[in-house]
Amino acid sequence: MNIEAFFQAPWHVQLHAGAAIAAVLLGAVQLIAPKGTLPHRQLGYVWVALMLTVAITAIFIRSGGSFSWIHIFVPLTLIGVASLILAARKGLVARHRGTVMGLYIGALMIPGAFSFLPGRLMHTVVTGG
Template identity: 50%
Template sequence: MNTEYFTQASLAIQIHILVAVGAFFLGAYLLLRRKGTKAHKMAGRIFGVLMIATAISAIFIRQLNNGSFSFIHIFVPITFVGLYQLVSAIRKGDVKRHRRHVLNMYFGALMIPGLLSFLPGRTMWMLFFA
């Protein structure tokens, strides 16, 4: 692991990596553990905050397209819409819909962009394989 690449990255990239990795592990915990407990509800709230921070920090990362937004920025609004949907579903007591939105959020707004960040030349590729 090339930690120098992380320390030399912009503050936006550093924040983005930290909150995204936190959301990845906390999301995995939430998916694997018992649902409906106080711990699940608190971890879910923290997961939501981490996902918001991940989306907001992504807005400030623009190296891929010469300072403009790139195709990967489509995951920012997807994240916000997904969070609204999963919170709305659980507030209405629709656990089945909440679970579907959580799975969509975890895989569609976290795993897919996370995997794209490991393409050669991208930040995570450089961090782990350079």
């Protein structure tokens, strides 16, 4: 483990990774906790803020100064967040649930898995190399 690599990364990378980890953890809680309650709604707003932080900070993380294929998750996340909010406000529970699951898996878990590939920060942090 090399936590120092995390603290040596630029601040926007630290914010991105921290928000992503927090969104994964809070998302797991939200998925298993009772739905429709005040805490669910309040924590949902926090989760949305974390997702927006992850997406927006990703814009500033570039290899060689240009966007990579993984940046496709930025507009997908932004659209997904807007969609889940609209679905919740309209009372479209099934659509809200599906959008949240799609974001959790498609915008957090899948890109998160890529962050553990060799040469990426999380790989360095976890494996030390």
